[in-house]
Amino acid sequence: MFKRISDVGPGSIEFEFEGQAVSAQVGDTVAAALLADGRIHFRDTPEKDRPRGPFCMMGVCFDCLVVIDGVPNRQACQVVAVPGMKVARQKGASAIGPDDGPIDAPTSGGAA
């Protein structure tokens, strides 16, 4: 679906997504690396578990939320991939802080 303009770069690294190895160019964001690897499903919506993936690639839409090294609510389009990081899909709503429980999903309306 997405193709790099050029594979010529300063080198490559590897990280993990859903337990599988993903290659990235040095300096890639997590979202750019996953899209270049053909992966478009980054999270599931809180209300209906519908798949979502990056839309804006500039930190506005929040459709790229993933769990990185156990920390939820990370915007994959704003985080540079580093070797060995473990990335997972975000399933539904996640806690905001360590003492918070899951966020209650809205009960009506919206496109969730």
Ligand code: FES
């Ligand atoms: S793709 Fe929109 S916030 Fe990341």
